[in-house]
Amino acid sequence: MSGAATFAHDHVFPAENDTSWRNNAACLGVDPDLFFPPQGGATNGAEAKQICGGCPVQAECLDYAVTTAQKYGIWGGTNERERREIRKQRGLIVKTEPACGTIAGYRRHQNRNQPTCTECKAAMARYQARRKRQQNPERRAATA
Numbered sequence: 001m002s003g004a005a006t007f008a009h010d011h012v013f014p015a016e017n018d019t020s021w022r023n024n025a026a027c028l029g030v031d032p033d034l035f036f037p038p039q040g041g042a043t044n045g046a047e048a049k050q051i052c053g054g055c056p057v058q059a060e061c062l063d064y065a066v067t068t069a070q071k072y073g074i075w076g077g078t079n080e081r082e083r084r085e086i087r088k089q090r091g092l093i094v095k096t097e098p099a100c101g102t103i104a105g106y107r108r109h110q111n112r113n114q115p116t117c118t119e120c121k122a123a124m125a126r127y128q129a130r131r132k133r134q135q136n137p138e139r140r141a142a143t144a
């Protein structure tokens, strides 16, 4: 190895963020592959998590990864699934309801055993009509 130690996550840092905390990162100079283990890899990031455990900027790192929704890799001792949980707890992931007047809206009513509203009924009727036309090309030709 030569030159200054590089931060394992260098390639995913957008330039505009304040990332001065990483100068104290315990993963400086550590093989980035540890923090971005291949899918289904044997270690599954365990080694990286151990390094994070002794890192003086773990809190900053985790906060950064959570607020910028880092999808891949071990950050602040967490993997993506664990960060998703944290994001949920912090209310950073808001589940949006499918709107009425759409097929998804129609299914939402059904899944909840609710009566279907007029907009959703109309959306389903349009969808079924479209499907019928697609399944009967002769009829489409006849009415064209």
Ligand code: SF4
Pocket (backbone or CB within 6 Å): 008, 022, 025, 026, 027, 028, 035, 048, 051, 052, 053, 055, 056, 057, 058, 059, 061, 062, 074, 075, 076, 077
């Ligand atoms: S918490 Fe882990 S990933 Fe984050 S800077 Fe420290 S060692 Fe690197």
Ligand SMILES: [Zn+2]
Pocket (backbone or CB within 6 Å): 099, 100, 101, 105, 106, 109, 116, 117, 118, 119, 120
């Ligand atoms: Zn509806």
